[in-house]
Amino acid sequence: xxxxxxxxxxxxxxxxxxxxxxxxxxxxxxxxxxxxxxxxxxxxxxxxxxxxxxxxxxxxxxxxxxxxxxxxxxxxxxxxxxxxxxxxxxxxxxxxxxxxxxxxxxxxxxxxxxxxxxxxxxxxxxxxxxxxxxxxxxxxxxxxxxxxxxxxxxxxxxxxxxxxxxxxxxxxxxxxxxxxxxxxxxxxxxxxxxxxxxxxxxxxxxxxxxxxxxxxxxxxxxxxxxxxxxxxxxxxxxxxxxxxxxxxxxxxxxxxx
Amino acid sequence: xxxxxxxxxxxxxxxxxxxxxxxxxxxxxxxxxxxxxxxxxxxxxxxxxxxxxxxxxxxxxxxxxxxxxxxxxxxxxxxxxxxxxxxxxxxxxxxxxxxxxxxxxxxxxxxxxxxxxxxxxxxxxxxxxxxxxxxxxxxxxxxxxxxxxxxxxxxxxxxxxxxxxxxxxxxxxxxxxxxxxxxxxxxxxxxxxxxxxxxxxxxxxxxxxxxxxxxxxxxxxxxxxxxxxxxxxxxxxxxxxxxxxxxxxxxxxxxxxxxx
Numbered sequence: 001x002x003x004x005x006x007x008x009x010x011x012x013x014x015x016x017x018x019x020x021x022x023x024x025x026x027x028x029x030x031x032x033x034x035x036x037x038x039x040x041x042x043x044x045x046x047x048x049x050x051x052x053x054x055x056x057x058x059x060x061x062x063x064x065x066x067x068x069x070x071x072x073x074x075x076x077x078x079x080x081x082x083x084x085x086x087x088x089x090x091x092x093x094x095x096x097x098x099x100x101x102x103x104x105x106x107x108x109x110x111x112x113x114x115x116x117x118x119x120x121x122x123x124x125x126x127x128x129x130x131x132x133x134x135x136x137x138x139x140x141x142x143x144x145x146x147x148x149x150x151x152x153x154x155x156x157x158x159x160x161x162x163x164x165x166x167x168x169x170x171x172x173x174x175x176x177x178x179x180x181x182x183x184x185x186x187x188x189x190x191x192x193x194x195x196x197x198x199x200x201x202x203x204x205x206x207x208x209x210x211x212x213x214x215x216x217x218x219x220x221x222x223x224x225x226x227x228x229x230x231x232x233x234x235x236x237x238x239x240x241x242x243x244x245x246x247x248x249x250x251x252x253x254x255x256x257x
Numbered sequence: 258x259x260x261x262x263x264x265x266x267x268x269x270x271x272x273x274x275x276x277x278x279x280x281x282x283x284x285x286x287x288x289x290x291x292x293x294x295x296x297x298x299x300x301x302x303x304x305x306x307x308x309x310x311x312x313x314x315x316x317x318x319x320x321x322x323x324x325x326x327x328x329x330x331x332x333x334x335x336x337x338x339x340x341x342x343x344x345x346x347x348x349x350x351x352x353x354x355x356x357x358x359x360x361x362x363x364x365x366x367x368x369x370x371x372x373x374x375x376x377x378x379x380x381x382x383x384x385x386x387x388x389x390x391x392x393x394x395x396x397x398x399x400x401x402x403x404x405x406x407x408x409x410x411x412x413x414x415x416x417x418x419x420x421x422x423x424x425x426x427x428x429x430x431x432x433x434x435x436x437x438x439x440x441x442x443x444x445x446x447x448x449x450x451x452x453x454x455x456x457x458x459x460x461x462x463x464x465x466x467x468x469x470x471x472x473x474x475x476x477x478x479x480x481x482x483x484x485x486x487x488x489x490x491x492x493x494x495x496x497x498x499x500x501x502x503x504x505x506x507x508x509x510x511x512x513x514x515x516x517x
Contacts, residue, residue, distance in 0.1 A: 010337040010421070017333055021345045024389075027363050028351055034366070071265070079262030088259070094266075095511050096501075101270035103446045103497045104277075107473045108490030111280070111483055112273030135269035138443075140262060142398070145435050150405065166258060184401055188394060195356040197453070213356050228359035235354040236347070243343060 035226040042226045056208060057215040064129050064200075064211060065193040071134035072189045077182065080143020081174050085151055086166055095144065102137035110202040117203055124205045132203060133193055139185040146181045147174065183242035191235050277487050285484035286476075295488040304466045304475075305489070311380060311467055315448040319384040323444055327392050328437070331399035332425045346400065353393025357453035360390050365458075374461045383464070386454045391447060395440055402436040403429055438504040446497050469493050 035042065046054050079098075083091055101109075113132050114123070122128030151173060159169045197213045204210060207218065216227055284291035287298045299305065330349065334342060352360070364386055374382070406429060414428045430437070452474070455467035466472050469489060477486025504510045 010339075013333050013337055014339050017330075017339060017345055018341075020330070021341075021348045024348050024352060027367055028348075030367065031359075031363055071261070075261040075265055079259045082259040086258075092511055094259075094263075097266065097271055099442075099501055100494070100498070101266065101274060103442070103494060103501075104274060105450045105470055105473065105490040105493050106452075107470055107477055108277045108487045109273050111477065111487075112276035113269060115276065116268060116273060131265075132269055135265040137266070137270065141439065145439060146405075149435075170258065180401055180405070184398065187397075191354050191394070195354075197357065213358070216356075216358055225359075225362065228355070228362065231356060231359070232351070232354065236351075239347060239350065239354075243347075 031225055032229055035229045039226070043230070046226060053207070054212075054215065057210050057212045060126055060209060061194065061212040064126050064133065065190065067127075067130040068133040068193050069186065069189055071130070072136035072139060072193075073182070073186050075134065076136045076139030076189075077143045077178070077185055078170070079140040080145075080181075081147050081151075081170055081178075082166075083140070083144045084147035085156055085169065085174070095141070098137045098141050098144075101135070102141065106198045110198065113199070114202055123203070124209060126204070126209060126211075129200055129203050129211075133196060133199055136185075136189055138192075139189055142185060142188075143178075143181055146178065150177050150181075179245045183245040187235075187238055187242055190238055194231070194235060277491070280483050280487045281491065283484040285488065286480065286482045287485055291484065295484055296492060299476075299485050299488045300492065302472065304472045305469070308466060308469045308472050311383075312449055312451075312469055314380055315384055315387065315451065316445065319388055320441075320444050320448050323388055323392055323395075324437070324441060326388075327395040327399055327440065328430070330392075330396050331403055332429065334396075334400050335403040335429070336421050336425065346397065349396055350393040352389040353391065353395075353397075355390065357390070358457055360386055361454065361457040374463055376463050379458065379461060379463045379467075383451070383454045383458065383467070387448065387451055391444065395444075399433065399436060399440070402433040406432050434508060435510060438508055438510055442497060442500050442504065445500055449493050449496060 082088060083095060117123055117128040117132055120128070120131075122131065155173060156169060159173050164172060195213055196211070200211045200214050204214070207215070210218070212227075212231065281295055282291060282293060285295045285299070287302065288295040334346065339345070355363070364382065368382075372378075410432070411424065411428065414424055419428065450470050451468045452470035455464040456471060456474075458464045464471075466475055470493070473486045473489040473493070475486075476482045476489060
């Protein structure tokens with residue numbers, strides 16, 4: 001059955017969206033054009049510049065991004081679940097601290113973080129950077145918002161009647177209902193870690209320990225456009241991989257109405 | 258279950274925050290004896306007032322524009338099945354996943370090097386870069402939040418005779434209110450703390466100490482006055498704390514999942 005709203009063809013909506021898409025796409029076509037025309041030679045030059053230091057940066061970036069990604073996604077999603085669903089003391093205090101630490105300028109936190117990392121002797125070490133970047137209040141709060149609407153109290157209540165504990169509810173109800181949340185948090189955590197610039201700059205000194213965005217500054221001018229294109233590839237691939245689950249609605253199947 | 262997060266929160270968030278607050282107490286160039294009045298005295302710095310005006314400019318024009326744009330596009334994407342929807346969202350997201358340096362490179366090259374920048378025109382450029390790099394990721398989040406509205410609710414509204422516009426304004430927007438609040442707080446914080454765009458445009462000679470974060474950075478890392486830099490950074494939190502309190506008091510921002 002068709003309702004009145006569905007009758008007219010939404011040509012205006014389609015035109016607006018397509019016009020915008022083209023407008024956004026143009027600068028990227030330009031970027032790809034500037035990086036070329038001989039991409040393979042460009043990449044070859046880039047990887048051999050200064051004894052292949054770009055590859056070292058790439059490796060460092062990959063290790064820190066993946067290491068911190070694992071910690072940040074798991075810790076922030078479980079935290080969001082607990083804060084939204086379980087009865088725990090100081091729940092609001094934790095939410096407020098999450099919000100404040102998320103909003104505080106990096107300038108204020110850089111020095112203290114440096115001191116903290118130095119205390120555990122991980123200064124100028126990529127493992128220190130992993131620990132310092134793994135705290136992801138943005139993801140925790142997003143998960144909190146998500147679970148507090150995706151997992152209504154009556155569903156949790158039914159789980160309890162079935163004899164599920166906290167972990168059981170997370171495993172049997174939380175995880176299946178939050179596929180799109182996992183995708184979104186993973187994706188955004190990945191982008192912010194992959195592009196992270198200020199924190200590595202404060203915590204790492206040796207150019208050999210640099211990450212890709214930091215190294216870009218040292219390379220600036222030589223093949224920046226090419227590096228720009230190459231740096232876009234991992235997030236775009238990740239987005240394409242996770243897009244289907246981002247689309248899926250939260251309520252599909254769990255609660256009616 | 259929340260333990261890993263709490264450990265990280267303590268180590269990377271809470272303890273550094275306490276450190277930072279204590280840091281303000283120490284002697285600063287604006288307050289040689291050192292006390293918490295540095296928080297206010299720092300605002301008298303001659304660089305702070307212009308930076309404050311720049312921030313207000315971004316807050317007055319670009320933050321509302323970003324909010325409206327993100328919601329409008331997400332609602333349009335959600336309104337009707339359009340062929341190429343997936344491709345569109347990927348393209349719209351692209352500016353958001355470009356790192357700051359590359360974004361400035363793209364913009365300055367597109368506009369050309371023969372433009373004579375003035376302090377008036379450069380703020381539009383900075384706002385524009387911030388706009389394009391900020392909206393893409395929020396479209397993904399808001400589109401996701403719109404997709405999560407239950408089909409039954411939407412179907413019921415349609416049966417009641419809602420057209421697309423009514424559906425968007427009366428049903429969808431109120432239902433994602435908390436996500437909109439979250440976005441507003443974070444976009445405001447982003448505008449107040451803007452740093453990489455103006456610092457990457459410093460070659461124009463117009464954007465040294467353009468934003469509050471840059472002034473704070475100059476204090477902390479150029480003159481070694483951590484007390485001053487931290488005091489200014491904490492000042493930048495004030496509008497967000499006020500905004501946060503408004504959201505907490507006026508909406509169900511911190512409420513738990515509903516109990517039957």
